[in-house]
Amino acid sequence: MITMSIDEKLSLNTYKVYKENHIIVDKEKCITCIDKPCIYCCPTNTYSWENDDLIISFEGCVECGTCEIVCPYKKIRLTYPPLGHGIIYRYG
Amino acid sequence: MSKAGLKIIVCIKQVPAVQDIKIDPITHTLIRESMPSMLNPWDEIGVEEGIRLREKYGGEVTVITMGPMQAKEAILRCLAMGADRGIIISDKALAGSDTIATAYALYMQIKKMEYDLIICGKISTDSETGHIGPHLAELLNIPQICYVKKVDLDIEKRRIIAHKEADGGIEIVEAPLPALMTTTIGLNEPRLPTLKGIISSKRKEVKVVTAKDLGGSLSNYGLRGSPTFVDEVFEPPSRKPEMIFQGDPKEAVEKIVQVLLNKKLISSRS
């Protein structure tokens, strides 16, 4: 299998998922944000836009920080899942 | 009860942290290589309850596990939560133990110790047998109360009063100490270790106990002491979805409800 969907890629990974979302987004600007780079720049497809709302599927996040930097309004804050939760790379 | 206060022992187990557990088709054992692990959630509840009782009545909490040295991480997690010391029973001679051999090894260690209360998790998430607690209580010849949802102690009378899950309700049970109880979900919400807790866990004592230290005949330990054998292990075939409902979530839900109604799997008693 040479190429895979992003969901298949993420399913390879090991996560200890924490119960709470570690990505804090102030969504006030999202509706007027034309490009929404968080959606297409995120390497884990964490963000999607449904019914005029930014949906955050934080379970597959690898905590890279891209979203924080590409958000034109700087409204995304990536905190880290506590106590070793989140992505656990076995290769890296 | 000794003057130093309550002596609580919590038995814990390290379990795989991932859902998609892989099984070796030849040896029928879990493929554990590079699998992240965690403290069994029911045992975590047990550690929390032990710490709460200590905070209330004074004393100390000792956590015990049996497993490969890697299981020390699970002990450290308990110490970070606030347990006082850890014991890890680890020896190649103990590999392949079933629940009988495991309970026996725990018994051989615990019978040498002082204790007022032993806490075990109801089950572990990897094997889900629930044997260890009851078996250990029988070996130690002490009362056991399983599936405890709420617990308190009467220090004066040296008694445990527990609310336990029973078919169709809750039973309130009393027993003299020392006793053994197993936890269930709802007993408490385990605390997260703090930074100070994690730092101090690295300095607390973790004693390593070998099969020789346990004493007794080696034939009672490990594979030789385990009458259980695994005849066959198989991964259940993943079931194909019968129907897929796509499109607008609201409409899809309505369709699902209609299908379930038609199959008389639900009724519309609105």
Place this chain on the structure above:
Amino acid sequence: MQKEKFDAIVVGAGPAGTTSALIMAKAGLSVALLERGDYPGAKNMYGGAIYRWPLELIVPDFAEKAPIERRIVDHRFMILSKSSGFNFSFKNLSFAQPPYNAFTTLRAKFDLWYAKLAEEAGALLATSVSVTDLIWDGKKIVGVRAGKGSENELYGNIVIAADGANSKLAIQAGLRHPLRPEEVALGVKEILELDRKIIESRFNLGENEGVAIQALGVTHGMMGGGFIYTNKNSLSIGLVVLLEHLIKSKIRPYDLLDEFKRHPLIEPLIEGGEPKEYSAHLVPESGYYGIPKLYTDGLMVVGDAASLTSSIYQEGVNMAIESGIYAAKAAIKAKELGDYSSNTLSYYEKLLKSSYVMKELYQLKDLPKIFRDNPRLFSIYPDLINYVMKELFSMDGELRRVKSKKIIKMIRQRVGFSKLLLDLIKARKIFSY
């Protein structure tokens, strides 16, 4: 109870943090090494290789002891267009002999091994600790916080921020601004498991020998490139693109990676590889000008957190280690003097300034801007080189003289000679320092 205080708190058990913790612990300082992952390396990812220097200064026999995958003997470059490639390689068999030169290793294994050395040296390694804030006493940094309440506070005379490219601590300490899209790239990577014999025959390698491949022309003109590294029985394949360009392109990074994997010259190299892991990480790309202020009262910044990377030769881990050495030396000096103010910690900057890291980054200081502002480099030139080669090598009865005219016409169309000349001058500048 008296408040416990460490000589130094190191935040992040990657190569930079672990190096400084290791050296300080060896010198007798009390050190807490805090790591937010389940184990050191659990959150870390990179392309694929480390150089022997300066790790050998700290662990002289690391080549025998570290969890090394393969020794790199072959550096390959692929300048790719849609269905062709102008490829060259530098293979040096002395690289296969001690003391070797560079190694592939996997971070989940390497960082864990390395942090254990710091622990053996006496540092207190605490994992699953996610530091959220610095603790201040006036203008001085005196500790870190990993949650609410005093139970989540830890005090130390010095905090070393080794918390990676997206360093929150360096920002909190007022040493840098949050990274901007033009200063940082995104790296995405997959691990493909493949039999070691197949790897060795496919890449023409001896046992334990490895190859590092850099590919240009696979990023739709975005600053960046693809890479493949050989591990013992897996391949690391990935690519790196500047965020500024990724935002404009609207291409999803994983789609770009799949496109790279499907390239007709790449696909045969990875065929049969079983995907095992997908990872992503930020890479500082700002070079010398992106280096923040390196210290303040009670705090120093090291490694990626200080943007100490050089993309042209894929340097990161070595620079992280070197910066960790100097930060440790400054901390040791501060302990001797009993002075943890920026006055003493400026020694770190002084050491770094006269080091390989800073000198090298200074030499290459204009590179990031040249790369960033030159989309020709990442798509037009790779296409042109491939076009030229195709014209020169294809035999269709046309005289080479006629072909040359076609080539000149093509260059004029796609770049223009004045721009080409300018780019050549810039290129000369890059390699003539």
